[in-house]
Amino acid sequence: MYRYRDLTSEQRAELIEQRRTRGYPPHSPPHLAHEGCRYLLTAACYEHKCHLALDSRRQEMLNRLFETLVKHGIELRAWVVLPNHYHLLAYVPDFTVLGRLFGSVHGSTAYQWNREDHVSGRKVWYRYADRAIRSERHYFTTLNYIHFNPVKHRWVEAPYEWSQTSVHWYLEYYGREWLRALWVQYPVRDYGRHWDWDQP
Secondary structure, eight states: OOGGGGSOHHHHHHHHHHHHHTTOOSSSOOOOOOTTEEEEEEEEEGGGOOTTOSHHHHHHHHHHHHHHHHHTTOEEEEEEEOSSEEEEEEEESOGGGHHHHHHHHHHHHHHHHHHHTTOSSOOOEEEEEEEEOOSHHHHHHHHHHHHHHHHHTTSOSSGGGOSSBTHHHHHHHHOHHHHHHHHHHSOOTTTTTTTTTTOO
């Protein structure tokens, strides 16, 4: 996300030109619209600072995401909120509303938390990113990735130890054996390292 800072001026110019050639904005992540599609949606705190270190803030963030997104017909299928970022697996019937909805949630939480922390003008959020889900394998591997994320980032030793995650919902409705079978059938491995970019 912050690789741009380490590039030379020539490398920056080349990267911007590549993005323009592909029709992407010069610096923001591309948001390619696929109406009525499933997406992995990710947002991170600016410079990955832990503005959601408190359990109460993570729960508040989750509540706001549910209230805002579900009201606009977006179905959250999996979620995890961590101290410095969150992931959602969602069905998005109208992709064009995402930017406005994330802007609303991020703007209001940044304002509130800056007031609570007695700071002004602090940038809390970085842009959100999306990845369209391309197959059943991609979908279930993404679900496993979301549930494993607190372990991956070493916040806990087991997914069930984290509070703000949908793993508890799946555990209640489908059971531990179903989750284990899903993990075996759709292992995470190198998720996020481009393996999923060209999945059918």
